[in-house]
Amino acid sequence: MxxxxxxxxxxxxxxxxxxxxxxxxxxxxxxxxxxxxQHPRVLWIGCSDSRVPAEQVLGCGPGDLFVHRNVANIVAYNDINIAAVVQFATHNLGIEDVVVCGHYGCGGIRAACAHEAPTGYIGDWLAIAGWAQRAVDARLAAAGRVPEREAYLRLVVEENVRLQLTHLSHLSVVRDRWARTPGVPRLHGWVYDIGTGLVKAVEGSDT
Ligand SMILES: [Zn+2]
CATH class of the missing domain: 1.20.5 (Single alpha-helices involved in coiled-coils or other helix-helix interfaces)
Structure with missing residues (x-):
């Protein structure tokens, strides 16, 4: 290679x-x-990280997945880009399963959790993932746990997937589709491990 x-x-x-x-x-x-x-099976919302190519990690090829990628796989309320992608995927292409896939070792999440917050557009963007960090911090404080840094970041990566699924569930394009066909699209939270090549479901993320 x-x-x-x-x-x-x-x-x-x-x-x-x-x-x-x-x-x-x-x-x-x-x-x-x-x-x-095209009749793609799934809408994949993933990170732009070059090490997480959706088709390759799922053993798929052209035509199999409808893909949207951005830094830290974020679903922002004011992002007409992702709203248009979700609308086209679920309303026009008839896709019934939407996956938000985060990944361990995510530089975006690492930056969002850094003591010195990133500046400029990237800082503005990653602030949307800040709620995931605060949720993890609150849970760890309640449990009296202090994990080592990498384990902590993995928890934030997983929580960010849950957070973005919540954002997805609030989008009008998703709610409109649910009103017409209850339960569809189904939303799924996955996380990819760069170190093993394996994808797994994020606990508590399936709707
Ligand atoms: Zn990433």
Missing amino acids: VNSRRMSLSDLLAQNRAWAAAQVARDPDYFARLTGG
């Missing part, structure tokens, strides 16, 4: 040509079928 930091853009384009040729060699109608439309 080539170190992506050393790849030039012409390398990337050459890899694309090789990939497309290999797909056609395996299945001559592969791209022709994809031009006929």
